[in-house]
Amino acid sequence: MLSYKFDWAIVTSGKYFDWIVSGFYVTIKLSAVSIALSFMLGLIIAIMRMSHFRPVRWFAHGYLEFFRNTPLLVQIFFWYFGSYKVLPAVANDWLVKQDFEFAAAVIALTIYTSAFIAEDIRSGVRSIPKEQMEAARSSGFSYLRSMQFIILPQAVRLTIPPLINQFLNLMKNSSLAMTIGVAELMYQARQVESYTFKGFEAFSAATLVYVAISFTITGLMTLYDKKVLQPLKGR
Amino acid sequence: MIGGLDFSVVRDNLSYFFIGRYPKGPLGGVGLTLYLAVVSLALSFIGGLILGLLSVSRNRLLRYGSMAAIQTIRGMPLLMVIFWMFFLLPAMLGGGMTASWTIIVALTLFTSAYMSEIVRAGITGIPKGQMEAAISTGLSHGQAMIHIILPQALRNMIPSFVNQFVSMIKDTSLAFIVGVSELTQIATQINNRTMLYPTEIFIFIAVIYFIICFAFTELSRWLERRLAYRKAI
Numbered sequence: 001m002l003s004y005k006f007d008w009a010i011v012t013s014g015k016y017f018d019w020i021v022s023g024f025y026v027t028i029k030l031s032a033v034s035i036a037l038s039f040m041l042g043l044i045i046a047i048m049r050m051s052h053f054r055p056v057r058w059f060a061h062g063y064l065e066f067f068r069n070t071p072l073l074v075q076i077f078f079w080y081f082g083s084y085k086v087l088p089a090v091a092n093d094w095l096v097k098q099d100f101e102f103a104a105a106v107i108a109l110t111i112y113t114s115a116f117i118a119e120d121i122r123s124g125v126r127s128i129p130k131e132q133m134e135a136a137r138s139s140g141f142s143y144l145r146s147m148q149f150i151i152l153p154q155a156v157r158l159t160i161p162p163l164i165n166q167f168l169n170l171m172k173n174s175s176l177a178m179t180i181g182v183a184e185l186m187y188q189a190r191q192v193e194s195y196t197f198k199g200f201e202a203f204s205a206a207t208l209v210y211v212a213i214s215f216t217i218t219g220l221m222t223l224y225d226k227k228v229l230q231p232l233k234g235r
Numbered sequence: 236m237i238g239g240l241d242f243s244v245v246r247d248n249l250s251y252f253f254i255g256r257y258p259k260g261p262l263g264g265v266g267l268t269l270y271l272a273v274v275s276l277a278l279s280f281i282g283g284l285i286l287g288l289l290s291v292s293r294n295r296l297l298r299y300g301s302m303a304a305i306q307t308i309r310g311m312p313l314l315m316v317i318f319w320m321f322f323l324l325p326a327m328l329g330g331g332m333t334a335s336w337t338i339i340v341a342l343t344l345f346t347s348a349y350m351s352e353i354v355r356a357g358i359t360g361i362p363k364g365q366m367e368a369a370i371s372t373g374l375s376h377g378q379a380m381i382h383i384i385l386p387q388a389l390r391n392m393i394p395s396f397v398n399q400f401v402s403m404i405k406d407t408s409l410a411f412i413v414g415v416s417e418l419t420q421i422a423t424q425i426n427n428r429t430m431l432y433p434t435e436i437f438i439f440i441a442v443i444y445f446i447i448c449f450a451f452t453e454l455s456r457w458l459e460r461r462l463a464y465r466k467a468i
Contacts, residue, residue, distance in 0.1 A: 069448035082434035214310030
């Protein structure tokens with residue numbers, strides 16, 4: 001360790017710096033797309049999970065349990081290596097025309113995270129008093145409309161902190177996409193290490209980026225809790 | 236054949252999936268996955284307890300120092316921690332660590348940070364009166380922590396620990412990346428060898444992981460209900 005010569009210049013400028021930056025962009029892109037999709041899917045699953053129609057509720061329950069209790073890496077491998085046998089031909093044709101590595105990572109991250117998001121939304125909804133739903137129904141809203149206009153707007157406000165937490169997890173989990181060759185931040189850090197043997201510098205740069213994103217978002221969340229949620233609770 | 240899928244590849248390699256080349260060779264597959272998870276969990280229980288106690292310490296330096304360490308680790312992907320360990324441990328110890336042990340160290344470090352939050356929440360969840368009562372009976376702060384607060388807090392934490400074990404089992408799949416022959420690594424090996432059955436292989440191991448993790452998730456829910464019931468009476 002003593003003989004190691006630090007060379008921070010390689011990760012602060014030049015070609016390798018550009019690699020890290022491009023990796024950062026891919027991480028952000030991958031996370032942003034997956035966050036948007038997993039939120040929508042999670043919302044749908046959460047609503048299905050609370051449905052009064054049993055088969056729908058059971059399907060949502062099975063979905064939740066299965067995808068929450070399976071490692072993300074295995075899910076990524078399944079979508080990347082194995083999905084062609086179970087998907088319809090149209091879907092396969094469409095997928096191979098896309099950036100397939102990226103698409104497989106998005107699908108896996110979306111499905112995995114949506115299961116967690118659905119549970120968070122459900123517990124948010126359950127914390128809204130039952131009378132709210134009864135009042136909405138008795139003033140003539142259908143079940144779905146009362147959800148849309150009365151319950152969900154309130155529940156979402158409570159659900160924001162755990163949701164942001166899930167999004168943060170998703171961003172960290174997106175590093176697993178390197179295993180199928182998506183050139184995101186972790187992949188690029190690895191790449192810089194193998195080209196320069198400067199692993200300490202490369203990993204430090206990537207760590208710094210991940211930790212900086214996490215700290216920023218955690219800080220904003222604390223602020224949200226202080227400025228928005230606490231006053232609501234105090235009322 | 237189930238729905239156009241041919242699971243004979245699973246049947247032919249069944250013992251390889253579960254125990255690797257054991258007893259003729261090293262343990263692998265499901266056996267190694269469970270071994271990694273259990274050893275890492277036991278170690279991160281100790282690590283989490285120490286970090287958690289430090290983060291509620293009355294000494295400001297210890298408290299802020301440990302919290303900074305915890306938050307930094309929680310801000311990193313597990314993969315990053317694994318690469319750090321693979322890079323740093325040989326440099327610090329001059330080699331001699333097996334891949335399995337490096338993974339165990341990485342998992343322990345990572346999970347300790349999460350465990351410490353459970354410990355901290357457990358300790359702060361015990362009513363203040365307990366500590367005050369303990370101190371007024373003549374115990375020191377440390378004694379009160381060990382004999383009064385921790386036993387109560389630890390009991391409340393059991394469901395969270397079981398949940399953490401589920402995460403740990405899922406996390407051991409990352410050992411694949413550094414070539415430790417746990418279940419995911421075995422699956423990719425068989426997939427590389429047979430080439431034709433990726434769907435069957437990955438569905439099979441997903442189901443295996445699911446069965447193990449789901450059993451423990453249910454256990455944690457049952458423990459939680461039982462704890463709530465005991466608190467109610």
